[in-house]
Amino acid sequence: MTDTAATANDAQRARLASYVSDLGVVRGRVVLSSGKESDYYVDMRRVTLHREAGPLLGHVLLDLLEEQGLGPDEVDAVGGLTLGADPVATAILHAAASRGQGIDAFVVRKEAKAHGMQRRIEGPNISGRRVVVVEDTSTTGGSVLTAVKAVEEAGAEIVGVVVVLDRATGAREVVEAAGYRYFEALGLTDVGLA
Structure with a gap:
């Protein structure tokens, strides 16, 4: 990694942080999917599905993976638990394609469908x-x-876990304790929440 590449991604991350702060942060008491309560909610779909922020996100995450030694020769596909991970994975897929890289995307359902191909x-x-x-x-x-469990059951090798925004409430420690590399594009400080 060159200093120029790091500077370019730092600028892109700062732009992404602005989008998250401006579009995604919602103040007020909410119950998170974990069951925990919070004074704010970050509605990432307002960011990941935005015409400018979504494509930017793909490039930021692709660069982050490359910075961590997970370039196009080390990653075949990206995906996660529907619905939050879906636009993240497709943003990376499109960013990779724009660079001539072949990274696929996939979606993990909470449970296998009872009809059709019955896939998870x-x-x-x-x-x-x-x-x-x-x-x-x-x-x-x-x-x-x-998602990790389903992906492993499908026979894939997990080379890392990447999140757009880490809430600094223990996810990193849990994922790393389970034996996986964990990367975040943004933390709470980046988006003005800490």
Whole structure:
């Protein structure tokens, strides 16, 4: 990694942080999917599905993975638990494609469908492939570990977990204790919440 690349991604991360702060942060008492209460909610779909922020997110995460030694030769696919991970994975897929890199995306359902193909994981086959599990925000690590379990059951090798925004409430420690590398694009300080 060169200093120029680091500076470019730092500027992109700062732009992404502005989008998260401006579009995604909602103040007020909420109950998170983990069951914990919070004084704010970060609605990442307002960011990940935004016409400018979504594509930017893909490049920020792709650069983050490359900074951590997970370039296009080390990652075959990205995906995670629906719904939050879906636009994150597709943003990375499109960023990679714009650079001539072949990274697929997949979706992990909370449970297999009872009809149709009855799949738990949608998209290209990930068996025997190196994957990064993605998540939009992480609180306890529970959602991402649900996806990790399904991905491993499908026969994929998990080379990392990446989240857009880490809430600094223990997810990193839980995921790393389970034996996985954990990367975050942004923390609470980056978006003015700490």
